[in-house]
Amino acid sequence: MTDYPTLDLNDGRQIPQLGFGTYKIAEDDAPEAVSTAIDVGYWLIDTAAIYENERGVGKGVGDWSDIFLQTKIWNDSQGYDRTLKAADKCLDRLGREHVDMLLIHWPCPGKDLFVETWKALIELRDAGKAKSIGVSNFREEDLRRIIDETGVTPALNQIELHPSFQQRALRKVHDELGIVTQSWSPLGQGEGLQNDTIEKIAEETGQPASAVIIRWHLQHGLCPIPKASSRDHIEANFKALSFELTDDQMGRIDGLDSDDGRMGPDPSDFD
Numbered sequence: 001m002t003d004y005p006t007l008d009l010n011d012g013r014q015i016p017q018l019g020f021g022t023y024k025i026a027e028d029d030a031p032e033a034v035s036t037a038i039d040v041g042y043w044l045i046d047t048a049a050i051y052e053n054e055r056g057v058g059k060g061v062g063d064w065s066d067i068f069l070q071t072k073i074w075n076d077s078q079g080y081d082r083t084l085k086a087a088d089k090c091l092d093r094l095g096r097e098h099v100d101m102l103l104i105h106w107p108c109p110g111k112d113l114f115v116e117t118w119k120a121l122i123e124l125r126d127a128g129k130a131k132s133i134g135v136s137n138f139r140e141e142d143l144r145r146i147i148d149e150t151g152v153t154p155a156l157n158q159i160e161l162h163p164s165f166q167q168r169a170l171r172k173v174h175d176e177l178g179i180v181t182q183s184w185s186p187l188g189q190g191e192g193l194q195n196d197t198i199e200k201i202a203e204e205t206g207q208p209a210s211a212v213i214i215r216w217h218l219q220h221g222l223c224p225i226p227k228a229s230s231r232d233h234i235e236a237n238f239k240a241l242s243f244e245l246t247d248d249q250m251g252r253i254d255g256l257d258s259d260d261g262r263m264g265p266d267p268s269d270f271d
Contacts, residue, residue, distance in 0.1 A: 009155040010178040019044030021227035027056040034060025046225045048072035054093035070101035078113040083120035102130035107142040110271040118146040137267040156180040162188035165261030186224035214240035
């Protein structure tokens with residue numbers, strides 16, 4: 001991972017700062033997309049049980065044993081015993097004996113099983129089936145509860161985060177607790193690419209609009225995982241590693257935050 005930016009995790013490990021997301025990439029298309037991303041230079045690949053593409057992702061990673069691979073336990077597999085079984089199924093589909101990061105996909109507060117699910121992830125980490133463990137879409141109250149009840153702080157929380165939904169309050173909590181913030185939908189489902197401010201900065205830098213947004217994530221210490229299918233888009237996103245934004249450009253993107261910018265489900269009522 002020479003010259004590839006990494007972030008320190010609270011468990012003593014490191015995570016590549018820029019990842020490749022595979023949401024909505026079909027099983028049959030995943031091997032080529034993932035192998036292309038690795039060929040371009042990505043060192044982190046993100047998938048999930050609910051994406052139904054873990055076998056394809058595993059094929060795409062192939063023999064690259066040093067690729068940082070992460071997956072997630074889906075909502076209907078929550079609970080201690082069910083999580084242990086679900087994790088084994090994930091590993092089987094991926095063709096791996098372990099993953100680098102295993103996440104709880106959603107807190108599902110209505111089910112009230114995320115503490116037991118977190119205890120299962122701790123067991124899986126201790127058994128060597130997950131090198132690091134974290135969560136996704138957890139709110140501050142969810143994070144504090146699992147920490148208080150188990151004594152184990154997630155290494156990472158993967159949340160919706162893009163210029164129009166910057167999650168500043170939750171990011172501050174992450175910083176306080178030593179949790180890496182990983183950004184899903186970092187381009188705002190593509191809507192951010194048509195933003196006038198982003199387009200202007202793209203002109204100023206001579207870089208793709210997608211790379212401008214991803215660069216903004218990187219300079220804020222975030223860990224974006226943009227999804228792309230074509231090689232052109234995969235390469236365009238990766239250009240974020242080749243330049244820097246000025247303080248003025250960062251500030252202009254900071255100004256795009258919106259109170260109603262959420263595009264995905266609200267973790268408070270998504271079960």
